Amino acid sequence: MQFSDFGPRKIIAAFDGGEITSDAGVLLLREAAQRLNLFARMASCFEDHRDGARVRHSLTDLLNQRVSAMALGYEDLNDHDALRHDPALRLLGNPDNPALAASATLGRLEHSREAADPRYNPFVPKLNKLQNLLVDLYLDSHDSPPERITLDIDATDIETHGHQEGGFFHGYYEHRCFLPLYVTCGPHLLLAQLRPGNIDSAQGARNVIKRIVARIRSRWPDVKILLRGDSGFVRENLVRWCERNRVDYIFGLARNGYLLHKARKIRSRAAVEMVDSNAPVEMFGHFSHRPRSKTWAKPRQVICKVLHNPVQEQRVRFLVTSLDWDNDWAIPEMRQFDGKDALPRALYQNIYCPRGDMENRIKDCQLDLFGNRASAHCYRANQLRLLLAGFAYVLMTHLREKGLAKTVLAKAAPNTIRLKLLKVGARIMTSLRRIKISMPDAYPYKDAFCKAWSALAPT
Template identity: 40%
Template sequence: MTKCTTSTTSFPRCKGRQVSASFDGGEITSDGGALLLRQLGREWGLTRTIARRPSPVARRPSPVARRRDDTRASRRCQHRAETMLRQRAFGLALGYEDLNDHHALRRDIALQTAVDTDSVLASQSTLCRFEQQASRQWAVAIQEEIVEQFIRSFRRPPKKRLILDFDATDDPVHGEQLGRHFSGFYDGYCFLPLYVFCGQQLLVSYLRPVYRDAAYHAGAILALLVRRLRQAWPEVKVVFRGDSGFCRPMILNWCERHGVEYIVGLATNSRLEKLSLDIRYESAIRWEAERTKQRHFGRIHYAAHSWKRPRRKVVVKAETSHRGFNTRYVVTNLHGSPQWLYDHRYCPRGDMENRIKEQQWLFSDRTSWHDWWPNQYRLLLAGLAYRLLERLLERLRRVYLKRTAYATAQVTTLRLKLLKIGGVVIRNTRRVRLMLSSHYPDQDLFLKLVKKLVPG
């Protein structure tokens, strides 16, 4: 039976006026900025490339040509793989973490237009079945394409060193997921995903069990990345950077054999404390004399039992303040003074913590599937959403955000300010029109960005 009337809710009067509300406003969206994601997706082509099937005539396609294998019967499918991939990635970018959210979102005309369709989008059950197909081939295809997009983002070979930041973080789980284990360090059941960033660009998000070492598979991933980057740019200089969890002799030896520079944290032990005693003593003496925070740097020769030979460039930072002693050790093969290496080469890795937080704000920790590969797929979906928003931020910072409040904006700020825009949507056979809010505060920035993204 057709419902011809809507219920109206009344509120207390305001300045003598009657106040009421009802759900009869028509097609209204709260995600008017989704069209920006559409333009970036079309320009970038990531979802289209990942969703492409491998050629049936190619016996052994190259790793770059290999794509996600969609096992569904295409003639019986209403929703294409590319459309569903966009729907999920755009949904995460817009702040919708659950598949249940798509029960209502599938009818949002703004989101339908963003994913390039004029029909109802996939339901939560369809998306659920689609994600359950995830396999190792899906993960490899997405990871490879993210790296290829990173390479294509450079118009010419990079002149500066490419610093690859490696770090791991905990991903708590609350069910009986395959691969979950209890971690005494994190005091809970979790996974231990590995992230690799180059500046603000994501290269790898790799799901791992927590019972493995923090550097598990890090050496293999580093080797694959360096090989691919050198295929694209033979003269490129690559720097491996990580905390003490990645200070493994196998990785350091590989870097030295293959001409890769590194700067890695070194865990404190009694031998290091003995070798650095003079540096720490000088810092303490200055503190007693001046009662101001003291930072002293030096270099020592050190060799762990698992190292084949001593390494001369072990940087020592000895800090003394009213809080006590704070001594750090870093092993490197880079050239420069100890203080410069520590402050300008090692310390900037701390910014990677912000990048990992942004991954979590895009729901990378929503690994609630029972099976392993669907959880890896969700981790990568968050990575795709981050790449879209990061690319949008890159465009903005390059031209429009200099000397503005958004110059150091994070993805959550971008989502709130540029994507969550209310408006009325009208769609007919000739056009789709979004009438955005007249009181939207960043209209000039939005229009400039559209002019930059849309050619002509």
């Protein structure tokens, strides 16, 4: 094929380049997965009822293919009908197979039902075991137990289209949706649980926190745990469980007239100081509070923040927390503040506000790694898809934390890592003794790629 000339030179193109891939970065995903033993551990959370003598693609290979493809940006099952012949992605499977599994095989993996006839449902995922594996992978990521950890909990929405099981209209989001629950610890994912869209945001939160805390303390019995969330999780059963089980908490608290009345003194001081200085004023205070309805078993400490400036109405925020002056969480954070408001200021700014970073983790899971692709009719299939996206997130996080530290991609989001590190064009040449993958000389992230290989490759 001849194209328009480039100066004095003709431009000729032909399909004669041999085996070429656009996903040479899958090599790094492969090494990261092997370090975690990820897919063998995931496979142990399934029942495989297939006849072993007739199996071409092992369960481990199927999970490897599906999760790695999501990390590479291929979220749909029908993508695999073309991907199964990609020379780089074939390295994820059995070397004796000429191609990876087709979409039909992967579809049976995702859509199996637990109590169905095994002749037609060969795979049975144990969803609770997969959720526990997320916690185990987090625990395994530490060489020694930390002194204290913060668990962030939050709910979000996954919009549904059609009549998926469990999809209901939600008044806050104003569309039909699921209401998944996430728990994270820093960059690590500990829970990705799909829930129907017609429930309270905190429904089931106590049970999952109870399970996660028990699993953490079985390995780290002395670790101090703080649970952090927004006002949707201020429920008496969850708060009382935390108080009885040595789990500290700090939650947002919805504003109401009674709380505003109890904060009237600090609100008045902020208004007076704003008028005197004609500049924005920020004040913090704290007080003991129990709702008039007696829905709390006892009074609890409430943190109040008042922000008043000349061009906006006064804004007041409240938190409820178990943290106090002599708490191990609060003491180091108060050292940078002076005055009577050192405790509430430290709790609000240094301990509660970092909760917002969890929104980035949810974005990573749902947008960058396609956790929001809940297009199956069956509820269990959509839950499994959400978990597979969660494990793709775990894989990308391990690649970033262990392989890309001290590189330009050390804090990159999964989509950035995918575009700059995984989407690498290469020519693949196979001989009897080796497979050589030749990547471009002009690849701009060569240093980051080499550092990741050095950190992840077997020694």
